[in-house]
Amino acid sequence: MDKETGAALAEIVDPAESPRPVFDEPLSVSIASLLEEWRNADDLRLAGLRPAMSTMIFGPPGTGKTMLAHFIAAQVGLPVVVAKLDGLISSFLGTTARNIANLFTFADRYRCVLLLDEFDAVAKLRDDPHELGEIKRVVNTLLQCVDARAGVGFTIAITNHEALLDPAVWRRFDIRIEVPNPGIEVRQEILTQRLATVFNEPVRFRFLAWLMEGASGSDIEKLTDFLRRQIAIRKDSFDFLQSLRSYVQLSAQQDAGERRQLVTGAPEELVRALFNDKATPFNQEQLAALFGKTQPTISRWVKRG
Ligand SMILES: Nc1ncnc2c1ncn2[C@@H]1O[C@H](COP(=O)(O)OP(=O)(O)OP(=O)(O)O)[C@@H](O)[C@H]1O
Ligand SMILES: [Mg+2]
Numbered sequence: 001m002d003k004e005t006g007a008a009l010a011e012i013v014d015p016a017e018s019p020r021p022v023f024d025e026p027l028s029v030s031i032a033s034l035l036e037e038w039r040n041a042d043d044l045r046l047a048g049l050r051p052a053m054s055t056m057i058f059g060p061p062g063t064g065k066t067m068l069a070h071f072i073a074a075q076v077g078l079p080v081v082v083a084k085l086d087g088l089i090s091s092f093l094g095t096t097a098r099n100i101a102n103l104f105t106f107a108d109r110y111r112c113v114l115l116l117d118e119f120d121a122v123a124k125l126r127d128d129p130h131e132l133g134e135i136k137r138v139v140n141t142l143l144q145c146v147d148a149r150a151g152v153g154f155t156i157a158i159t160n161h162e163a164l165l166d167p168a169v170w171r172r173f174d175i176r177i178e179v180p181n182p183g184i185e186v187r188q189e190i191l192t193q194r195l196a197t198v199f200n201e202p203v204r205f206r207f208l209a210w211l212m213e214g215a216s217g218s219d220i221e222k223l224t225d226f227l228r229r230q231i232a233i234r235k236d237s238f239d240f241l242q243s244l245r246s247y248v249q250l251s252a253q254q255d256a257g258e259r260r261q262l263v264t265g266a267p268e269e270l271v272r273a274l275f276n277d278k279a280t281p282f283n284q285e286q287l288a289a290l291f292g293k294t295q296p297t298i299s300r301w302v303k304r305g
Contacts, residue, residue, distance in 0.1 A: 009099055010103055018071045039075075041154075056119075056176045076154070084118050086118045115158070116155065119157040139166055187209040194220070195224050244263050248261070
């Protein structure tokens with residue numbers, strides 16, 4: 001706890017039920033090798049080798065970074081001590097370094113994974129010119145604590161503003177994992193996981209994966225939740241494309257993907273975009289099924305473009 005405000009500095013989470021996030025192949029392979037190392041950390045030490053003990057996870061918002069951290073902890077069978085750095089940096093800046101030291105002292109006492117979420121809060125402090133000396137002290141405390149913890153337990157830090165981080169902080173982490181927005185295969189997998197109980201037309205999953213280009217896993221979650229609610233409300237009168245149009249309109253400001261904007265226009269345009277897509281082309285039969293039209297109609301739409 002922060003002594004002045006009484007606010008909790010950390011929360012202990014049992015990650016037993018952590019679902020597995022879905023990632024593109026190269027990333028899941030590197031995560032598997034990190035897990036291998038962490039599961040065998042004691043053996044590595046016995047062999048006189050120093051296992052990688054700290055990991056920095058970075059990438060854009062909503063890509064599954066927090067989910068990944070909990071999953072890693074579950075896989076190595078340890079509870080997680082979660083500290084939100086923005087909460088730790090108290091309004092009385094003078095107590096921040098002490099809060100950080102106390103947090104590490106607490107975490108170092110148990111076998112656990114220390115998770116420092118929203119790690120960039122420390123870096124953002126630098127914008128305040130009045131606090132330069134104090135910030136140096138906070139950063140130094142953090143570095144010392146991360147170093148000292150290397151002999152004791154695992155540390156995971158998460159940020160989505162890696163460019164803001166001090167190079168010295170950055171270097172302190174043995175492993176750096178970038179979690180980008182998902183590619184089309186992963187988007188399709190997340191969509192299928194979340195919608196398999198309500199749809200069974202494969203072309204819909206393929207189409208939604210195409211549509212959600214540039215979106216994060218969290219954006220996909222919002223879309224699938226919306227569709228499930230629509231299905232629950234409308235039942236037999238559920239209209240797939242109409243619901244997508246509503247979704248795009250209702251999330252217009254946040255989610256202005258080019259492909260998503262096509263949904264709100266004439267269906268002919270959308271059909272042509274799908275038919276002519278270089279990377280993920282849709283054939284006329286798939287388009288007929290997707291749009292509930294006959295193949296001659298689709299064929300006419302395609303030719304007109
Ligand atoms: N790769 C993924 N696989 C499966 N689900 C995902 C994935 N990425 C995001 N999600 C979904 O989005 C939700 C939010 O993910 P999470 O909180 O882990 O993102 P984050 O990267 O930590 O975001 P932020 O940067 O905003 O903290 C998850 O609960 C999950 O349902
Ligand atoms: Mg997060």
